[in-house]
Amino acid sequence: MDLLIKNGTLINSKENSRADIAVENGKITAIGKDLQAKEKTEIVDAAGKLVLPGAIDVHTHLAMPFGGTISADGYFSGTRAAACGGTTTVFDFALQDFNENLVDTVKRRDALAAPEAAVDYAFHVGVKDVHGDLLNSMTEAVAYGVPSFKVFMVYDFGVTDGVFYQILEKAKECGALISVHAENKEIINVLTERYLSQGKTSAWYHYKSRPEFVEAEADYRAIKWAKSLNTSLYIVHLANKEGVEMVTRAKEEGYEIYAETCPQYLHFTKEVYKREDGRNFVCSPPIKGAESKDALWEAIKRGDIDTIATDHCPFQSYEKDWGKDDFTKIPNGCAAIENMYPYMLAAANAGKISFQKAVELCCENPARIFGCQEKGFLSVGKDADIVIYDTNKDFTITCESMHSDYDHTIWEGLNLHGYPVQTYSRGRLVYDKGEFVGEAGWGKLVKRVPRVTS
Ligand code: URP
Ligand code: ZN
Ligand code: ZN
Ligand code: ZN
Structure with a gap:
């Protein structure tokens, strides 16, 4: 011993x-x-x-090329911070390059992470390209020990609805879970262009160009397709009330639909975007109104939010400042990797939820949902x-x-x-x-x- x-x-x-x-x-x-x-x-x-149990943060972006730069925490500083906030496993996103086999994507990112990581880590593969035989490399990645993939419905590397549907089908066949960043890209583009042309360029218009319905509509589509295939789906960083209601309904109907939210959506409201430093809060989906925040907490208490994760993707002040006069130039993302578990445990300590609930959301459910058998529980045989x-x-x-x-x-x-x-x-x-x-x-x-x- x-x-x-x-x-x-x-x-x-x-x-x-x-x-x-x-x-x-x-x-x-x-x-x-x-x-x-x-x-x-x-x-x-x-x-x-x-x-x-140590927490499992199933949503981080370490050393991620994004928004014209690279997120401010690499695999060492990010996992060091995780450790200091009680998080002992992080799931990072390995983003596929075009024309890249998905196992190669994992190996390419693992080469960066392995020498640096201070706590254990896993990858979800962010899928961009499924042409030719690439879709089949999902099966290879599952066999390699990576049975989870992410699709983005937004950003220039987001996938079309048709590609998303094929990925869901393939996941059902090969035993993988698909995560989705759900927002309606087309509507975001229209609203963004309109606000810019009207000279409405502050961080507030980041929110205004991606309001509640823009997220809810994409949640609807994603859930609809998963239901039609009778397959599982995991919605990352859920931040809107209507989306919560759809998840609740899908669960009541017996579908395996999971939802994650993040501390920033539980703590702040859209009013932060009116602040002088509003750009520092710019993330996608944006933080929504108080009704959404309240709905997320209620869903946590009911058991309709399954996990809390961070979407940790910080940028330096000078990078956030690129968007001082144009919200589209603000790199999207906020920091939370060291704050998630302390935040949820403090909520428990204050009586808002139980400590058992905090552990369920931050440790046990992430381990169970993502097939991480050695972790998430204090029981004999698990990792210490x-x-x-x-x-x-x-x-x-x-x-x-x-x-x-x-x-x-x-x-x-x-x-x-x-x-x-x-x-x-x-x-x-x-x-x-x-x-x-x-x-x-x-x-x-x-x-x-x-x-x-x-
Ligand atoms: O604003 C965010 N969330 N940045 C990270 C990328 C993503 O969408 O998860
Ligand atoms: Zn996202
Ligand atoms: Zn993310
Ligand atoms: Zn005190």
């Missing part, structure tokens, strides 16, 4: 218990009362603290990805106290009551009371199991 965490309150989604947790060779080997240490075991006293959480610790988020490489954060000044104090990645301490103590290259690629095909 290498590590024994004693006297903490263990949180899994179905239960709380006072128990010790033993770790050997990176795995949880025993959970129970009064476990005895062996000679060389390191003992950690977690009395009065919560002991939680463990967070110790102090419900009494106060923490104020500042850019300086974060462990990313960006120079500003939308979360500046937010007070959280309760904060992680230690993070273990496969039994190794990677974060200790405000300090990153891990190392680049520690993180491993997590290979996953396909879905059961019918």
